[in-house]
Amino acid sequence: MATRTARGVLVAALVCYLGITFLNILSQQLNLYHLALALICLVLVFLLQLVHSAPGISEARARTKILSLAAQGVLSYLPLIWFGVSWGAMAGFFAGSVLLLLPARAGWTLYGLTTLSLLVPGILNDRGVVDLVYMCQTTALTGLVVYGLSRLTSLVDQLHRARADLARLAVSNEQLRFSRDLHDLLGYSLSVISLKNELVRRLIPTNPYRACEEVDEILDISRQALADVRRVASGYREMSLGSELACAESVLAAADVWVTVDTHDADERLGLTTSTVLATVLREGVTNLLRHSKASHCRISARVEGDVVRLAIVNDGLVISSHPRSPHSGSGLGNLERRLEDIGGRLLAERLTDDSDTDVFRLTAEAPLREHDPISRTTNVIMDGEQRYGRTDNVA
Structure with a gap:
């Protein structure tokens, strides 16, 4: 509606x-031929002005703009031969068009010359000083009105196009959030369920009571996974790094992985958003360990250094992949990178060799202790093409 209204006001x-202009020409009591000629010229000027005032005309080719301006210039000055100063207002249309189509310096220069050009027919018709000033002022005013209304229409159109683009971007961003959160939440839960089911199968013949306890835990994890899926529809749920540390320690112990946890009470000093993001990093790190390594030992540490908290997950049993993961996959560690960048942090994944010449994998997440000015999700999508931090993924 706003775009149509602006366009309607201009027309x-x-x-x-x-x-x-046509009424001024009628007052001269011309013959039918000259009236028809005036009407045709007015229609042509009107159509050319609509083209010059259309949104996006400034992006047209230079040759097109020059030819159309030349045509309007001819229609603005040639009829002065037949209709005299009554046709002078059409020079104002031409003045507005040069402002719309030409670069600023050339446009304003030609605008001023067009305004002064009306002095010539005025002098030739022996007009007084007042009439000459009036004609120049009318031309200048008409040019400014045409230019201002045309620019206003163009800006309104650009605004609504930008709003439509932002709406589409928001939808795309929400789809990205949904898929990313599902991966981060369900990947961990399903990996734990699979692990515990294998454990239950081994325990049933030898320790049925322990097997029943594991089944109860599987039910709890399944219910939590279902609740997580429902929460994803309304936004990513808040998580606690401390709770995830305890859960990860339990899960890794059940998988016969010796776990060492060293936090120095860092989890108690974290802001809510930072704690949620680092808890997500821990979940993905443990999920990768269970899926893509044959680890026997895992060391998890969280340390606060100044205003930065550093979470590190180190495990042995690294499986070297012969097929490197695409850096554009958009899941797993790629999701974690985006989450950390949202709060001004970064992610680093490394393959290392320890003192016993064993290949190990270290996942390090750095984040501000308390987030200050998180970047919006829409900005993240726009900035998605920027260079990411280097990484090496612990995947098979």
Whole structure:
């Protein structure tokens, strides 16, 4: 509606100026041939002005703009031979068009010359000083009105296009969030369920009571996974790094992985968003360990250094992949990178060799102790093409 209204105001103003010019010509009591000629010229000027006032005309080729301006210039000055100063208002249309189509310096220079050009027919018709000033002022005003209304229409159109683009971007961003959160939440839960089911199968013949306890835990994890899926629809749920540390320690112990946890009470000093993001990093790190390594030992540490908290997950049993993961996959560690960048942090994944010449994998997440000014999700999508931190993924 706003775009149509702005366009309607522009067309109405142009029609009014054309109507005034035609009424001035009628007052000269010309013959039918000259009236028809005036009407044709007015229609052509009107159509050319609509083209010049259209949104996006500034992006047209230079040759097209020059030819159309030349045509309007001819229609603005040639009819002065037949209709005299009554046709002078059409020079105002031409003045507005040069402002719209030409670069600023050339446009304003030609605008000023067009305004002063009306002095020539005025002098040739022996007009007084007042009439000469009036003609120049009318031309200047008409040019400014045409230019201003045309620019206003163009800006309104650009605004609504930008709003439509932002709406599409928001939808795309929400789809990305949904898929990313599902991966981060369900990947961990399903890996734990699979692990515990294998454990239950081994325990049933030898320790049925322990097997029943594991089944109860599987049910709890399944219910939590279902609740997580429901929460994803309304936004990513808040998580606690301390709770995830305890859960990860339990899960890794059940998988016969010796776990060492060293936090120095860092989890108690974290802001809510930072704690949630680092808990997500821990979940993904443990999920990768269970899926893609044959680890027997895992060391998890969280340390606060100044205003930065550093979470590190180190495990042995690294399986070297012969097929490197695409850096554009958009899941797993790629999701974690985006989450950390949202709060001004970074992610580093490394393959290392320890003192016993054993290949190990270290996942390090650095984040501000308390987030200050998180970047919006929409900005993240726009900035998605920027260079990411280097990484090596612990995947098979």
